[in-house]
Amino acid sequence: xxxxxxxxxxxxxxxxxxxxxxxxxxxxxxxxxxxxxxxxxxxxxxxxxxxxxxxxxxxxxxxxxxxxxxxxxxxxxxxxxxxxxxxxxxxxxxxxxxxxxxxxxxxxxxxxxxxxxxxxxxxxxxxxxxxxxxxxxxxxxxxxxxxxxxxxxxxxxxxxxxxxxxxxxxxxxxxxxxxxxxxxxxxxxxxxxxxxxxxxxxxxxxxxxxxxxxxxxxxxxxxxxxxxxxxxxxxxxxxxxxxxxxxxxxxxxxxxxxxxxxxxxxxxxxxxxxxxxxxxxxxxxxxxxxxxxxxxxxxxxxxxxxxxxxxxxxxxxxxxxxxxxxxxxxxxxxxxxxxxxxxxxxxxxxxxxxxxxxxxxxxxxxxxxxxxxxxxxxxxxxxxxxxxxxxxxxxxxxxxxxxxxxxxxxxxxxxxxxxxxxxxxxxxxxxxxxxxxxxxxxxxxxxxxxxxxxxxxxxxxxxxxxxxxxxxxxxxxxxxxxxxxxxxxxxxxxxxxxxxxxxxxxxxxxxxxxxxxxxxxxxxxxxxxxxxxxxxxxxxxxxxxxxxxxxxxxxxxxxxxxxxxxxxxxx
Numbered sequence: 001x002x003x004x005x006x007x008x009x010x011x012x013x014x015x016x017x018x019x020x021x022x023x024x025x026x027x028x029x030x031x032x033x034x035x036x037x038x039x040x041x042x043x044x045x046x047x048x049x050x051x052x053x054x055x056x057x058x059x060x061x062x063x064x065x066x067x068x069x070x071x072x073x074x075x076x077x078x079x080x081x082x083x084x085x086x087x088x089x090x091x092x093x094x095x096x097x098x099x100x101x102x103x104x105x106x107x108x109x110x111x112x113x114x115x116x117x118x119x120x121x122x123x124x125x126x127x128x129x130x131x132x133x134x135x136x137x138x139x140x141x142x143x144x145x146x147x148x149x150x151x152x153x154x155x156x157x158x159x160x161x162x163x164x165x166x167x168x169x170x171x172x173x174x175x176x177x178x179x180x181x182x183x184x185x186x187x188x189x190x191x192x193x194x195x196x197x198x199x200x201x202x203x204x205x206x207x208x209x210x211x212x213x214x215x216x217x218x219x220x221x222x223x224x225x226x227x228x229x230x231x232x233x234x235x236x237x238x239x240x241x242x243x244x245x246x247x248x249x250x251x252x253x254x255x256x257x258x259x260x261x262x263x264x265x266x267x268x269x270x271x272x273x274x275x276x277x278x279x280x281x282x283x284x285x286x287x288x289x290x291x292x293x294x295x296x297x298x299x300x301x302x303x304x305x306x307x308x309x310x311x312x313x314x315x316x317x318x319x320x321x322x323x324x325x326x327x328x329x330x331x332x333x334x335x336x337x338x339x340x341x342x343x344x345x346x347x348x349x350x351x352x353x354x355x356x357x358x359x360x361x362x363x364x365x366x367x368x369x370x371x372x373x374x375x376x377x378x379x380x381x382x383x384x385x386x387x388x389x390x391x392x393x394x395x396x397x398x399x400x401x402x403x404x405x406x407x408x409x410x411x412x413x414x415x416x417x418x419x420x421x422x423x424x425x426x427x428x429x430x431x432x433x434x435x436x437x438x439x440x441x442x443x444x445x446x447x448x449x450x451x452x453x454x455x456x457x458x459x460x461x462x463x464x465x466x467x468x469x470x471x472x473x474x475x476x477x478x479x480x481x482x483x484x485x486x487x488x489x490x491x492x493x494x495x496x497x498x499x500x501x502x503x504x505x506x507x508x509x510x511x512x513x514x515x516x517x518x519x520x521x522x523x524x525x526x527x528x529x530x531x532x533x534x535x536x537x538x539x540x541x542x543x544x545x546x547x548x549x550x551x552x553x554x555x556x557x558x559x560x561x562x563x564x565x566x567x568x569x570x571x
Contacts, residue, residue, distance in 0.1 A: 045066050047071070048203065048207055050074075053500075055155070057522035057523065058526060060559070071167045074168070078144075081151070083144070084410075085252065088515040091459060098516070099456075114146065134325075135318045136316055141318060169189065173188045203496075204525050205495060212495060216495055221505075223506060225507075230428070232427050232435070233432070243470050247413060248412060251402070252320060274286065280471060284300035284301075287343055295472040298472060307337070309335065317337070320338050344368075347467055351414065376395065379395055380392055423503070423543070424488075425504065425505060430447060431508060432476070433475070433477055449481065453483060453484075454556055456480065458477070482502075484542075484552075487503070497525065498525040499522065531552050
């Protein structure tokens with residue numbers, strides 16, 4: 001009899017931390033799935049990338065009865081919500097509309113997790129809109145581990161019945177392509193080095209950086225387009241592949257009054273302490289400061305920072321643990337905040353560039369970690385306090401909340417990806433407030449309506465400072481629809497985007513990159529694959545015929561996906 005340990009050693013690491021290899025599957029059946037002939041695994045759908053979009057796509061496909069293989073390079077599914085440690089950044093109507101039943105189920109699951117497992121006050125238990133962190137950025141600021149538990153629960157039944165196989169710590173290495181179709185994706189077990197071929201009628205690229213696009217020769221764009229290419233008011237005069245939004249290595253920090261948790265001085269602290277970003281328009285001064293460029297006006301703004309909870313400054317912005325929700329005596333700290341601020345946005349180089357090696361990209365990640373540790377050390381030792389002193393020694397990292405030894409998130413928070421050249425590309429002119437007002441010649445405007453809508457989203461066009469020297473672009477936008485045409489590559493037939501890699505521009509990506517939008521992109525892609533397999537038509541054929549598309553859109557509606565807004569309010 002093959003033991004579970006031998007099974008995992010032979011087949012690669014499946015979800016050993018999560019209950020997705022169900023106990024109802026026999027060892028022999030599991031071995032057949034993980035160690036198929038010639039190291040191949042076949043399914044109805046292969047999803048490469050287990051982030052927000054990948055999980056949403058898997059859920060949609062599994063609900064339709066498909067057999068799914070989901071891969072993830074870290075040992076946590078959930079992407080932005082978990083391994084990148086960013087609480088969901090959402091539009092103001094998220095509690096009522098503008099998402100889907102499955103996304104709302106995730107949000108409800110997070111609240112219920114706290115109510116079931118945490119020693120909460122009566123008021124917190126009875127609050128239907130509980131915000132566990134009380135952070136200002138979202139109505140649902142929560143810990144990454146809680147998000148992981150909820151997503152695991154949402155998928156676990158499908159793994160137990162053998163419909164879902166999740167391969168953690170597996171990275172795509174190459175793609176087998178024949179003509180306009182992908183025949184197989186090869187993934188490497190990051191622990192053993194073993195390679196597995198994954199085959200399916202459809203492949204979804206749900207990676208954070210659009211990793212499969214260059215491997216499969218899918219036509220795509222990197223960085224910033226020019227005004228001549230897109231016609232966007234805020235596009236650059238010339239295309240600039242090197243201009244990409246900063247990425248950030250986030251971290252949770254707790255304040256323990258009266259204690260000293262000062263970390264060792266980071267190796268690059270002197271560099272980052274004196275670093276002034278070289279941006280146009282200019283940055284406000286040193287990066288490690290409470291003064292920075294206000295995203296909309298670009299004028300210097302100074303935020304307060306007081307981890308004792310007084311005031312509304314940076315401490316409360318992304319707080320993920322609110323001490324006021326606990327019963328007396330259950331918690332004696334000042335709470336935990338998630339540090340994802342302008343001060344730890346990394347600007348010295350992108351993660352995607354022509355000719356850049358994986359080692360060079362990893363070097364940028366290492367330096368970004370040094371930046372985040374330097375920011376923490378600065379907060380502990382030099383940050384101005386309201387009482388006139390400096391430093392908050394009681395700040396400490398919470399590695400248990402992110403599942404790492406160093407206390408930093410498992411993966412960098414990625415704001416911009418490679419993007420497919422699509423049948424239809426969404427630009428600022430379709431969704432930007434001022435662009436629409438200018439085009440329509442009136443103030444009361446809505447976003448461009450898309451006949452092929454498969455979801456909705458809303459967020460300001462919020463571009464963080466970019467590698468290559470570009471400061472914030474932060475302009476008003478309108479609640480928008482996600483067109484199916486943006487999910488269809490111009491040529492390749494069976495590889496679809498399921499993350500930030502759809503048909504948007506450098507500018508419009510600024511409001512397509514947030515959690516609920518990425519969820520709906522993935523959900524639409526997973527539902528589309530299930531629909532195409534059911535009717536035996538291609539995604540292009542579904543969009544190419546109004547009757548076929550209407551049938552697909554009706555399917556989305558029946559599954560609880562909002563495809564239109566009840567109103568259009570500028571953000």
